[in-house]
Amino acid sequence: MPSPTSLSILRERPYRLLWTARSISALGNALIPVTVVFAVLRSGGGAVDVGTVLTCHAVGQVAMLPVGGVWADRLPRKLVLMATDAVQAFCYGLLAVMIFLHQAAVWQFAVTYTIAGMAMAFFTPASRAVLPELVAAERLQPANALLGLTDSTTKVLGPALAALLLAVSGPGTAMLVNAVSFLLSFVLVSRMHLHRQARRSGRQHFFADLRDGWQAVARRRWYLANLLAWGVWNFAIAFFFVLGPVVMEDGHGGATAWSVVMITGSVGSLVGGLAALRYRPRRPLVITNAAAMLGVLPPALLAPPAPLPVIALGVAVTFIMTSLVGEVLATTQQQLFPEEILARVSSLDWMISLIAMPAGYAAAAPVAQFLGTRTTLLAAAALIGTPCLLLNLLPGVRSVRRLPDGTIGIEGERDTAATRPEATTVQ
Template sequence: MLRVPAFRRLFLSRTASLLGDAIAPVALAFAVLGEGGGSATDLGLLLTARTLAEVLLLLVGGTLADRLPRFRLMAGADLLGGLAQAGLAAMFLAGAYSLGPLLALSALSGAATALFLPASTGALPLVVDAGQLQPANALVRVAQNVSMIAGAALAGLLVAVVGAGWALAVDGATFLVSALLLIGVRARPQVKAAPASALADLREGWREFVSREWVWVVVLQFAVLTTCTAAGMRVLGPLVAERDLGGAGPWSAVLTGQAVGLLAGSFLVLRVRPRFPIRVATYATFGFVLPMALLALGSPLWLLVAAAFVNGVCADVFVVLWYTALQTHVPEDRLARVSAYDALGSFALNPLGLAVVGPVTAVIGVTRALWACVGLAVLVNALALLSRSVRRLPAGAP
């Protein structure tokens, strides 16, 4: 796959920008709380501004990606994201901490992500043959997972050696490198959506989304599943680690196990070619539940790390099979819009789950809250398998 020049440039660009994505959270947190002298509330507001901009503009990004050349749109989004990160870096390096401009730059960064994501889903079929989509997706996930692991380590090193402001500058530079690589991609001609109004474009994308039962069933499943896992692993998991395991160090070991599992899953799905990919992908979602169940049972650290590894493997198997199915079965001129509805629906309930898990835990306790997350996740996974469309979607295009 890497012998194909267009895919190689896409692979390298994704590696560069994903490395920056891994650096950004660590650099921003230490820039705000350390060099900027801000508060945890300030950091939460900056993250909220980025997330809101991303969610609100996802459908716009999907519509544009079905109308405009996708690689140029991705390059433009990378340039926008790089300028936003460079602006953040400049403010911290100059000692000009001001929440208003920082919120604007964070929102600009979120907007860049919203423009990039739907186009990136639709870009891969333009540079590889249909039969190579699954290994190509798996290789992109390898790049993502290696970048996550390396970026987290690099972020800590940069913050310690040159400071958080310069770490943000390095993050901005990775996006500019990605944009330069994308500009040079020579892809086959793209089938574009027919001219219509923006509202008509959105309606057409929605019809395409709901006309495929396997798509909307899995997106509904993930709306609940990702909410449960976000509450269980981002809020309740650290609480259990602080109470029973010894704090941040042991919890970091659990997250490292998950990251290594993600990488292992990428290599596994390079070779596995299931006949019914969405059925296998849905089976894999049961692995998401394992770490939460073991947290509720009070399991020892080594078992939690092993469960997180399995979770990572299952997550990557799902992601690769899911995106390959979308790219195989959704028409090219509507793929980006369907991808945008997918992303929007899959994570729409996350803010609600993160907001209510604290009050609910205060009433019923951490263990019962974890079991509630486990039970709800298992239920929606099982319900998804009741759909014949989920169980029987073939690997090849119709």
């Protein structure tokens, strides 16, 4: 369990309000992936319609991430968070009303769910970028870890709660619960007083702002390589999620076995979140890239396939790693880049991840048909491990260290913009 020191971050009222708001809205939002599928089906839609609605949401989010990153750097981030809460409360409230009145059509689901996805594109970079304005730099990792642990917990509880609401009442109730969760989040965030606000640079053209943020990443090619390698990781791990059920269904335990694998993965995420509250590596990027090589376990173990307990253990270890690594990487990003461009940097990070995994989902089956399932899974394992191994050969990756004061900086840089949160330029 996390130590009292790890949880002491909750004594800081601004962070406590953000954490409570995020916890409530995350639990409400965790109801939606299951709920929206059955809402579309019960409104007369079919499998194609479900796919269309889910795709619209994903496309809306990915397309608007660059826009969300720019505006989360231009505007006070508290205001951006409140606006996204309000938009999502309206969207899910509207869907609930349409369902209760039996007036919901597939196109209405698609449009409303797309708008909700677009709002998430503003929320995601703003939510990460606002943390340095709430807590001291040396406390960023427990702050990130506690939020990540909450997200992992809600993803475990959300589907079960959604199933209960669907059985007892119907999809309209779950939609309404989510709308209320965003309203509560809006109220809590509105009461959040920032310790300070990041300085805003002079307003310029949108594309100039976008270019400046992304060029800050491109100037550090080793950091851009790190982001792209994690994109490759997400692309390759998607093959496991697509081909895993196929392998299990082919005489290796079927749906029950796959459920066991997914449950152990969820437990692993929670364990990794707890570990992130305490573990602060001296070389963040070196350790995270070395740990990421554990991602080879799920596809490699599935290829023979190994016995179910072995596969489940490998997945649990991988999920522990991804949960832990995710919070370390978020903290590193928040301290390597100036706060006034942090949302744009974060939006690029999220966009790479959100594009890579769906691309892997789409590619898995055709590649497996061409190469065979076993060869495809082994190739996916190689695609996961090789970039992680090569990244640690880059001097820039090895130069990122935890400093004596507990913050993260670059070895050899003194008083530079990249290692000071209050800075306004990037070295």
